[in-house]
Amino acid sequence: NAGVTQTPKFRILKIGQSMTLQCAQDMNHNYMYWYRQDPGMGLKLIYYSVGAGITDKGEVPNGYNVSRSTTEDFPLRLELAAPSQTSVYFCASSYSRDGRDTQYFGPGTRLTVL
């Protein structure tokens, strides 16, 4: 199993550009998550999904959109990129019904907005 994979690893965007961060998992997990990690600030939840076709906002959803058309994939869309979205983005997945199951993380995407 590859686990959780993310592409790209690095990306530089100009202000106002858009892009999609890709995330896929091959563990047949129901739950998928997007986090951002800023220096000294810990991991913050952006969006999460409890299954195909179902998504919900996390702590910091503004400026992002998600969709979940399959169990395996959970792309994160950035519209009109801003410098405040410079961060490292992590995707995670779990087979969780009540938060007790382990979340497994991908390797991350480092995004810089200039």
Next chain:
Amino acid sequence: EDQVTQSPEALRLQEGESSSLNCSYTVSGLRGLFWYRQDPGKGPEFLFTLYSAGEEKEKERLKATLTKKESFLHITAPKPEDSATYLCAVPQGGSEKLVFGKGTKLTVNP
């Protein structure tokens, strides 16, 4: 509001010098506490899950313990390869969302 606080923010040890990292939490109805290890430029790697006060788990030089208010990650005779940032997290009350602490950056010098 559910909170997770880790201390210290950074810790430098000499190889072989044992110590402990702390994770204190305020959450209604604890349903588990997770420890992760994160190396620079990589995603968090799962270490342990603890579900109830008094529970302990071990992996090589690491031992995690849990009380009703906090968890400790004890590192016995650390080696340079144990250098990493250690994160703890708890499920937010009544949901599947995790609340993470800011982490403790551990450096072990040879």
